[in-house]
Amino acid sequence: MAAEKEYTFWNSLAERAAMEARTMLTRGPDPRNALVLTNAGYAVIESHTTEPCLDGSRRWKGASPGKATLLEVHSARSSALWFFFYDMGSGDGIYCEVKSGALSGMLSKLDTLSLKQIRSLIGAIPAGELFTTLVRENVKAEKLLANPDGWNQKVQAKVFGGREFAIVTLANAVPHGTPYDLIKSALFHDHYCPGVTSGYLLLNYLEKHFPLRSPSDKYFVLSIPPWCKDDAFLTLLNATPGKSGYALYYPTNDDKAKLKEEAKEIAGIFFRRNAEKGLWEGMVLSFSFAKVTQLSGIDTSKGYGWDSRLKMDLWLLDYLDRPELFIGPILELSLKPGESPSDLARPGVNPLERLQLLKTP
Numbered sequence: 001m002a003a004e005k006e007y008t009f010w011n012s013l014a015e016r017a018a019m020e021a022r023t024m025l026t027r028g029p030d031p032r033n034a035l036v037l038t039n040a041g042y043a044v045i046e047s048h049t050t051e052p053c054l055d056g057s058r059r060w061k062g063a064s065p066g067k068a069t070l071l072e073v074h075s076a077r078s079s080a081l082w083f084f085f086y087d088m089g090s091g092d093g094i095y096c097e098v099k100s101g102a103l104s105g106m107l108s109k110l111d112t113l114s115l116k117q118i119r120s121l122i123g124a125i126p127a128g129e130l131f132t133t134l135v136r137e138n139v140k141a142e143k144l145l146a147n148p149d150g151w152n153q154k155v156q157a158k159v160f161g162g163r164e165f166a167i168v169t170l171a172n173a174v175p176h177g178t179p180y181d182l183i184k185s186a187l188f189h190d191h192y193c194p195g196v197t198s199g200y201l202l203l204n205y206l207e208k209h210f211p212l213r214s215p216s217d218k219y220f221v222l223s224i225p226p227w228c229k230d231d232a233f234l235t236l237l238n239a240t241p242g243k244s245g246y247a248l249y250y251p252t253n254d255d256k257a258k259l260k261e262e263a264k265e266i267a268g269i270f271f272r273r274n275a276e277k278g279l280w281e282g283m284v285l286s287f288s289f290a291k292v293t294q295l296s297g298i299d300t301s302k303g304y305g306w307d308s309r310l311k312m313d314l315w316l317l318d319y320l321d322r323p324e325l326f327i328g329p330i331l332e333l334s335l336k337p338g339e340s341p342s343d344l345a346r347p348g349v350n351p352l353e354r355l356q357l358l359k360t361p
């Protein structure tokens with residue numbers, strides 16, 4: 001019963017949020033255009049997990065995980081609980097953030113309430129007491145990019161509680177045809193940026209040019225230097241530090257100054273095990289954002305930052321199957337018998353020096 005009450009509570013809360021959103025848009029979107037972004041399931045409120053909100057969010061009719069329109073955005077469990085109810089047709093969306101503390105009273109007496117009482121209490125709390133933010137904005141990419149100054153004022157005013165970039169980029173990903181596995185990486189990263197896309201491109205490159213050869217094979221990634229791309233590796237390769245599939249190295253300024261010309265745009269070392277020889281083989285790859293800028297004409301150091309990144313996200317969608325445009329092999333290598341990739345990630349070992357990627361005086 002306790003579990004059922006918990007479920008009813010959080011489920012009703014999300015339904016209430018969806019209903020508020022529907023009212024603010026006059027009516028809900030065509031179900032084919034309904035999209036929900038939320039950190040429900042990640043946010044933990046006063047020691048209560050919030051996953052029943054995911055079912056309640058489906059009150060935004062049409063949104064579903066199987067259609068990639070009910071998307072769970074990674075957050076810290078200490079984060080506020082939020083929802084973004086979006087109409088992909090019009091571009092209108094409602095951002096809704098639950099007030100911390102607003103639920104304490106009810107949560108503490110959940111045991112004493114019936115399911116019906118829980119539902120009616122949640123329905124009766126004035127919206128202003130339940131939500132810190134309940135705001136309507138149009139976030140269609142084309143619209144924002146046509147008037148970046150206008151949207152930038154809203155970014156500065158933090159209309160979505162500081163999550164403007166995350167929400168704008170993720171909300172536009174689905175209608176622009178971003179593949180679900182790239183969306184999945186962006187959800188883990190908590191926003192959709194060209195950095196995550198660069199990780200996706202690196203994986204597409206590996207699949208083409210350095211594929212695994214048996215189902216039991218796996219990659220080991222030694223990321224140098226880490227950036228947004230790494231969250232795509234963790235998500236799509238399931239190569240995590242916890243499963244000994246991932247390590248990283250932050251080059252020092254001295255390293256950066258000494259990198260050989262061909263290694264200046266290094267992204268990492270990707271290892272696969274050659275079962276036949278019992279050896280680890282590796283490929284050092286580069287990723288060139290300079291090339292992306294050159295081909296797209298989009299410079300992320302210009303403008304507000306969010307606008308050029310959003311533009312680049314969309315531009316890159318046409319190049320996901322052409323990773324060779326931006327990625328190149330720096331070096332191919334084999335480790336010695338008995339050596340493993342983690343040997344290059346031990347304290348005191350500089351993998352750049354070991355692989356002779358630094359200039360010697």
Ligand SMILES: [Zn+2]
Nearest residue numbers: 193195196228
């Ligand atoms: Zn990023």
